[in-house]
C-alpha cells in the first residue's frame with residue numbers, strides 16, 4: 001500500500017512554520033512544511049545542518065509548539081491540547097529515542113523497558129514485552145544497569161522502551177550519533193525490523209546517508225522547507241541528493 005489515500009497517517013504537520021526569536025535575530029526554522037508520516041513505515045528526515053530537521057521532529061512530537069500551522073498525532077491536533085493532555089499524549093502515544101540514550105541509571109534493563117507501561121499503570125502484557133526483549137536481543141542483560149552495558153546495548157534498551165507502550169509513532173533523533181558504525185548498524189536494523197514485524201511507525205532525524213538508507217522513505221529539508229522525498233533509498237542515492245544541496249547558488 002503506497003497510495004496516500006490507502007495509507008493511514010501516524011503523524012503529520014500542515015503548513016508548519018516555526019520562528020525562533022523576534023525582530024532582527026528571528027530565525028525561520030520551518031517555513032511552511034506540510035508532511036505526513038505514514039503508519040507502519042520507517043521515514044528518515046534528512047537535510048543540511050540548520051535545515052530544520054530537529055525542529056520539525058520536536059514540533060511533530062509535541063515537544064515544541066509551532067508558530068503557525070498544525071501538528072497531528074493520528075487524528076489528534078496537538079495545538080488543541082492543554083499541557084496535561086499533551087503530557088499524557090507524549091507518554092501514551094509517542095515513543096522517543098535520543099542520541100544520548102536517556103535511560104534511568106538506577107533501574108535495570110528490564111525496569112527501563114517496562115517504564116512506559118509502569119507509568120501508564122498497565123500491568124500484564126508479559127508476552128509482548130518478552131517478545132520485544134528477544135527482538136532487541138537483551139535477554140541475558142535484563143538485570144544489568146545501563147552503566148554495565150555498551151553504548152549499542154544501551155540504545156537497544158532505549159529502542160525497546162520506545163516501543164513498549166505501543167505508541168502510534170516513535171521519533172528517533174540521531175539515534176546512532178554516539179555509536180560506532182557496527183553498533184549503529186545494529187540499532188538501525190533493529191528499528192527497521194521492529195517496524196516490519198510489529199507494524200509500528202518510526203520517524204528518524206539523521207544526517208548520515210547510511211542511516212537514512214535503512215528507512216522506507218527519506219524526506220529532505222533545506223532552509224526550513226520540504227524539498228524532496230525518496231522511496232526505497234540507498235546510501236549512494238541519498239548522498240548524491242545531499243551533495244546537490246552543497247552546490248553554491
Ligand SMILES: Nc1ncnc2c1ncn2[C@@H]1O[C@H](COP(=O)(O)OP(=O)(O)OP(=O)(O)O)[C@@H](O)[C@H]1O
Pocket residue numbers: 020021027028029047048049050051052053054055056207
Ligand atoms: N532554540 C532555538 N533558538 C533559536 N534558534 C534556534 C533554536 N533551535 C534551532 N534554532 C535555529 O533554527 C534553525 C534550524 O535548527 P534545527 O536544529 O532544527 O536544524 P537541524 O537541521 O536539526 O540542524 P543539525 O543537523 O545541525 O542538528 C537553525 O538555524 C538553528 O540555529
